[in-house]
Amino acid sequence: MAAPPPLLRRLAARPLGSLRQQLLRWLILPLVALVALNAVSLYRDALDAADLAYDRSLLSSTRALAERVTVRDGKVVANVPYVALDSFETDTLGRIYYKVTGLEGETVSGYDDLPPVPLEVPRSDLYPALVRFYHASYNGERVRIAALLQPVYDDSMRGIALIQVGETLDARNALSRDILLDTLWRQALLVLAVAALVWFAVRLVLRPLMRLKNEVETRPLSDLSSIDQALVHKEVRPLVAAMNGTMARMQDLVASQRRFIADASHQLRTPLAVLKTQSALALREHDPAALRAIVGSMAATTDAAIHLANRLLVLARIEHGGGGEPARPVALSAVARQVGLEMALPAVQKGIDLALEADTDADTMVPGQELLLHELVANLVDNAIRYTPAGGSVLLRVGRHGGRVALEVSDSGPGIAEEEAGKVLMPFYRAQSTLEANPGGTGLGLAIVRDIANLHGASLALGRADAGGLKVEVIFDGSRAES
Structure with a gap:
């Protein structure tokens, strides 16, 4: 140009x-x-x-x-x-x-x-x-x-x-x-x-513009309703429409923040209340063996609270645009290999066969933010390991599907019922089968995956794996990735 x-x-x-x-x-x-x-x-x-x-x-x-x-x-x-x-x-x-x-x-x-x-x-x-x-x-x-x-x-x-x-x-x-x-x-x-x-x-x-200025200046901070475009001339209406669009996005952001704060406070209240109860019991306990058991429970509760807080922070970061990091080409297969190495120990400890099938790095390049893509793959693999029983299998596959890069994670766990496939993508919702397999879950893993996929212009599909468990497929369209 x-x-x-x-x-x-x-x-x-x-x-x-x-x-x-x-x-x-x-x-x-x-x-x-x-x-x-x-x-x-x-x-x-x-x-x-x-x-x-x-x-x-x-x-x-x-x-x-x-x-x-x-x-x-x-x-x-x-x-x-x-x-x-x-x-x-x-x-x-x-x-x-x-x-x-x-x-x-x-x-x-x-x-x-x-x-x-x-x-x-x-x-x-x-x-x-x-x-x-x-x-x-x-x-x-x-x-x-x-x-x-x-x-x-x-x-x-x-x-x-x-x-x-x-x-x-x-x-x-x-x-x-x-x-x-x-x-x-x-x-x-x-x-x-x-x-x-x-x-x-x-x-x-210019009098209509002055009226528009006065209306915007005198509005309460909480009033994010749309401005009547009939107040201004036809040539200025696109500007007012853009302002209305911005305020609509601000409304969504405020609503998201309020929902996040309410959900976070609700979810964090439970482990904190349990931790307070456990600490009170520990203060009254004189038996060393019982005290050791209580301290172990407190450590487990603390780990669960830390895991929940980390998930909440990741979710908040995604809802605010991923932190503003610019998109650049990322080899999804390399990210999958890195996650496979990180998850190898939990899989071995649980006796789960974790397998990786990946094309060459050059064939799996997608534009995006590497940290968020790592979080997406890690959440999928972590969920698969958590909900797959001991002796089961988890398959992580990265390749091309119809000319586009596709990520697939399938397991031999209990799976998700078809009527609940859309609900499990919402924050804090947990399917009945996952409650039985892992009562201590947060219900944020698939919600985080959904938001990261949307941020990268990818489509997300849930289905049944060949091994009988859950299959999650993420297909990337590079032309829609956020910059």
């Missing part, structure tokens, strides 16, 4: 912070940027419209001046009284400069040093006239000049005169400032209005 981009890694590494602040930031900041771009665009469009209007006014002044250009006695003359210039300046709100150039390039009237028309300036296509507009510097000021080619003629001559009229940019600059301030003011009001609406909308949208 490809590594995420550096930007995504940096964003993922940063603390999340406030959801409301992030929503406002990601909504308002891009909005401000878009509004700024829009303001620039509007400002430019307004300037273009203003330039067009001022150019039209400048062209009107140029045309009005062109109407006063005539030919007299074979010369181009311009009759431009000061009153006309005053009216031009009044109309344009700026200073006016003009120049009339004759047919031979001579200055007929106006300002002789007015900047000429640059060669690269094209003719304007916006007006039905031979006019060019350009910017130039004159007397230390920026001016906008319209250059109009005006045909002049009489009976003796014909040609084109050039009329140039320029105006300072004071009025245009003032209008630009007004347009800019007006645009910024309107856009600022728009941003403030949208920001207020976004803040209100975010606050309104």
Whole structure:
């Protein structure tokens, strides 16, 4: 799988912070940027419209001046009284400069040093006239000049005169400032209005989450009931569903703990009460032989209590996920051989034939926790030895069954009735046949085996062995093993 981009890694590494602040930031900041771009665009469009209007006014002044250009006695003359210039300046709100150039390039009237028309300036296509507009510097000021080619003629001559009229940019600059301030003011009001609406909308949208937070915070510690998904939006319901699933698992865990505590206290109460009675008898006994017998009984009771406590601790560890040890490949045949060596002495002492049939380690690899798998095999073999009468047999077999690894433990003991096969997997339940064969049992062995098998994704089946006793078969499916 490809590594995420550096930007995504940096964003993922940063603390999340406030959801409301992030929503406002990601909504308002891009909005401000878009509004700024829009303001620039509007400002430019307004300037273009203003330039067009001022150019039209400048062209009107140029045309009005062109109407006063005539030919007299074979010369181009311009009759431009000061009153006309005053009216031009009044109309344009700026200073006016003009120049009339004759047919031979001579200055007929106006300002002789007015900047000429640059060669690269094209003719304007916006007006039905031979006019060019350009910017130039004159007397230390920026001016906008319209250059109009005006045909002049009489009976003796014909040609084109050039009329140039320029105006300072004071009025245009003032209008630009007004347009800019007006645009910024309107856009600022728009941003403030949208920001207020976004803040209100975010606050309104997040209100169900705040209600959910308050409900979770005010709940009693003992209340693990599900949260109503209708309290939140559709997009948040998967989160609430996950929370409900977690609380359901917590309910199961709490119920399991309570059940375990109740069962453990009940089961431990009996050997402890017996031990207390035996100790009281020992304190009153003066006969050394009787006292020795009582102390022996106390030792046996203590061993039974230790065995029960160990089984309870193993069961508690399994119910809490096996202690968190990660799953790794384990050779089940090697585990079976180790358990066979450990159980060889009790089997010999009882005169039981303990046999092992195992494939090679490479063929019996299963993913799991080695300590728990050892506990599973040890419980099965220990149960088989305990409930098999002297001179009987116990077979421990590890191999492959239908492409999967299978563990089988069979004995020649009393077995378990078919109607009790499901009950003996529950903690502290003991079948009638096992009560007769081993009255001091705990009823936890098969429950531990069941829980370890479930933790490793294995199936557990009880049946009748060929020797007439109990056969327990555990089939492992590696794809379902816990990690």
